[in-house]
Amino acid sequence: MTDHSPGASVDLVGQARRFSVAPMMDWTDRHCRYLHRLLTREALLFTEMVTSAAVVHGDWQRHLRFDPVEQPLALQLGGSDPAELAAATRLADQAGFAEINLNVGCPSDRVQSGRFGACLMAEPELVAECVRAMREATSRPVTVKCRIGIDDQDTEESLDLFAETMLAAGVAALYVHARKAWLKGLSPKENRTIPPLDYPRVYRLRQRLAPLPLLINGGIDTLEAAEAHLAHTDGVMLGRAAYHNPMLLAEVDGRFFGSEHKAPSLEGVMHAMADYAERQRAEGVRLNNVARHMLGLANGLPGARQFRQILSVDACKPDADARVMFRALEAVQRPRLAEAS
Known part of the structure; x- marks a missing residue:
């Protein structure tokens, strides 16, 4: 500690x-x-x-x-x-x-x-x-x-x-x-x-x-x-x-x-923020209050525009939960998978 x-x-x-x-x-x-x-x-x-x-x-x-x-x-x-x-x-x-x-x-x-x-x-x-x-x-x-x-x-x-x-x-x-x-x-x-x-x-x-x-x-x-x-x-x-x-x-x-620990990945950050958002929702915090800070995470990646749109629009819905974050992540993962296939 x-x-x-x-x-x-x-x-x-x-x-x-x-x-x-x-x-x-x-x-x-x-x-x-x-x-x-x-x-x-x-x-x-x-x-x-x-x-x-x-x-x-x-x-x-x-x-x-x-x-x-x-x-x-x-x-x-x-x-x-x-x-x-x-x-x-x-x-x-x-x-x-x-x-x-x-x-x-x-x-x-x-x-x-x-x-x-x-x-x-x-x-x-x-x-x-x-x-x-x-x-x-x-x-x-x-x-x-x-x-x-x-x-x-x-x-x-x-x-x-x-x-x-x-x-x-x-x-x-x-x-x-x-x-x-x-x-x-x-x-x-x-x-x-x-x-x-x-x-x-x-x-x-x-x-x-x-x-x-x-x-x-x-x-x-x-x-x-x-x-x-x-x-x-x-x-x-x-x-x-x-x-x-x-x-x-x-x-x-x-x-x-000079740190040698591995730099965090977008996927890792999104999963950690989804867990955090769910804990905050349990305390009455709406998802958009968390998601609004995440809009730039995918900047420069294919699918970034859809990523931002999902987080900025869907996260504002009253029943929005962490699944919104996973949908946003999929928006930038799909182009990568398409390139790899």
Whole structure:
């Protein structure tokens, strides 16, 4: 059984940061993470962002629920009240997360109105106060995820100041999305693509902060690109590329962690997810809540379109069960059998 005590967690998560899957709202829920963990044993997974207010004042056991097989798993919190973040961190510590991460990168209007996310890059001292309060509430690593700047900030001076303030506050690692966030004039979706990427700026920051671990994020679409970034950073974080083409995660353990275990096959993953879906259905979870994360598993294979259609349409029917997943698998197996015959 894996040891997830705080001391073991620090070692485990430090290694896992070499490759991580980004926190993505509405996507990296516990069903998505279960799928991703079937594909990679080693990578660090992240929850969706959850606000400290929701954890402290809501049903924290529901918000912080996860399957132990998801470890190593980081919780991403959003907030700007040090006392509230400390209280949420204590609950996260109790729940057993391997790392607690503070969101200083999300640019949505809803996040700004709550005074957290990317707008906090303008208030590094407040973020540092939050980090210190969180660190006092746990012995697990406390990290920050940020952008290279916001709006008209100078990305050299302001990012150096922000990062050095985090370092002084005792942050365990810094994840940097290599784009600015424009808080006015761009939607969250536009903020993921329109501001230009500046990877060299992140590389320079890593040299400045060493030996503090610095992990790079933003626009990394392939494992080849991820490997190239590792020449300049301590780790890489993939988001939408990993979500839309999850089978690429099957190569991560061998390529990034030197693991010799056999990479999972599509058939193996589908059967494991069918078993998982049936267990979830017994708890009242509808099949589509699980299947929606699996649409990209067959990308690039003959029959992939029918695979997606079966999972996206049939899984939404009220009586849908795991047989839907097996029908989807047959859609990509049939062309292979036809070629072999």
